[in-house]
Amino acid sequence: MASSSDKKLRLLNLGCSKNQVDSENLMGEFGRAGFTMAKDGDEPLVTVINTCGFIEAAKEESIQEILAAVAAKGRNEKLIVAGCLAQRYMADLKKDIPEVDLFIGTYKPGEMLERLGLNSTLPSDCKVGAGPRTLMGEEPHHAFLKIAEGCNRVCGFCAIPGMRGKQKSRSIADIVAEAQQLQSWGIQEVSLIAQDLTFFGRELGGKETLEGLLQALLRETDIPWFRMMYAYPAFITDGLVATMATEKRVCKYLDIPIQHASAGMLKAMRRNYTAAELRACMLKLRDSVPGIALRTTALLGYPGETEKDMDELVEFIEEMRFKHLGCFSYSDEEGTYAFDLADKVPQEIAEARLERVMAMQSQISLEENGKRVGQTVEVIIDARAEGQDYHYTGRTEGDAPEVDNTVLIYGNTKVTGGMDAEPGTFRKVLITDATEYDLEAQLIP
Secondary structure, three states: OOOHHHOEEEEEEOOOHHHHHHHHHHHHHHHHOOOEEOOOOOOOOEEEEEEOOOOHHHHHHHHHHHHHHHHHOOOOOEEEEEEHHHHHOHHHHHHHOOOOOEEOOOOOOOHHHHHOOOOOOOOOOOOOOOOOOOOOOOOOOEEEEEOEEOOOOOOOOOOHHHHHOOOEEOOHHHHHHHHHHHHHOOOOEEEEEOOOHHHOOHHHOOOOOHHHHHHHHHHHOOOOEEEEOOOOHHHOOHHHHHHHHHOOOEEEEEEOOOEOOOHHHHHHOOOOOOHHHHHHHHHHHHHHOOOOEEEEEEEEOOOOOOHHHHHHHHHHHHHHOOOEEEEEEOOOOOOOHHHHOOOOOOHHHHHHHHHHHHHHHHHHHHHHHHOOOOOEEEEEEEEEOOOOOOOEEEEOOOOOOOOOOEEEEEOOOOOOOOOOOOOOOEEEEEEEEEOOOEEEEEEOO
C-alpha cells in the first residue's frame, strides 16, 4: 500500500468508552501492520473516524467531523468512516457523502485491515472480542475493559441494540487474559464496561456471572482498582453487592443509569422495573456498602413526561443524593419504540427540566463535597499540573476518570515539606476545601 515511512494513521474517536476501546483495538491493528500515528502537519495515508450514533447531538457531531475530513482529504489519503453512525445509516451515508472511501460498521477484529487489503492476521495473544490494543486514554495508568458487546434491553428511547445487536458476553478466561496484559503495561485502574454490565453471562445461561468475573480478576491479577460502569438496576445481585462491600480492590462505586424515577415514565420507557424496586435497590446499596459512590443518568423530556413525573424524579434525586449525576434530553431516534409515540415534549420544556435537575445536583454535590473537608482519603495521582497553583490532579475511588470529580492536590509546599508524587501511584491526602465538582487537598506523609 505504501512504504513504512509513509504509513501514517489519523484516528478520531467519537462517543462513549465502548467506542474508545474499539478505536484502541483499531490502533493496535494498524500498528501491527506498520502504521504510526500521524502528528500535526503529517498527511495521513489512512484517516479513520469512529462515529457515534446514539442521540441527535452525537450524530450531528459525527457528520460535521466527516465533512471536515472530506474537505481536508489528501490526494493519496484513504478516508474511512466506522462505528455506530455508519452501522445505522450505511446506505444514506454512501449516497450523501461519496467522497468517503470506505464505510464500515461497528468494530470486528481484523475486518478493516482486510477491507483495505492489509495484513489482517491478528497476533496469537489477541482474544475473542478484543484486538491488540494501543491505549489512548488521558491517564496512562487507567484502561477500560469491555466485557460484552450489544444489549438485550428494549428501552423505548435507545437505538443501541439496533446498532450493536444482542448482547454477546466474552468469556471470563478471555477477559482475565486481557486484564493480565493491561497489568503488564502498568495499568493500575480498570473500568469494566458494557452496554449492560449486570447482564454479563446471562444470555449464555448464567454459568458465568459478573460476581464470578470480579473474583477471577482479583485472583488472577494484582491490579489495585476495579471499577464498574453501566449497571442495569434490575440485575444487581446479593453476591455482587457483597463483593463490593468486602473486596478492597473493587471500588465502592457503581454507575447505574436510572433514566427516570416516576412509575409512569419507567413503564413508558420500558425499563422493566418499578419505581418501588428502583428505590429498594438504591437503599440496599447504601445500607450494604457504606460510603458507596453512586453515579446515574436521567433522561428528560421523554414523550408523555408531565410535571408530576418531574416532581417524582426530583424527589427521588433529593432522597438518594447521588454523588454524580448527568442528564440528557430526549431526541427522536428512528427505529426506537418512542419514535412513534404521541405527546412529544417541546424541546424548550425538556431543556428547562434538564437545567432544573442539574441545578439541584450542583447544590447536592457542593453539600456532599463539603462534608469531606478534613478527611484523609486515598487517591490515585493522575497527572502533574503544569502551570497551575496546585501540583497534581487525582481521584478518589468514588470518581471515575474523564466524567467525575477531580482532586486538586498541593504537594510542594512547606506544609508537606516538598513532598512529591508520581502519576499512577496511590497517595494519602487531606481534603482542605471543596467546590461543586472538585476537591482540594494536601499530600500527607
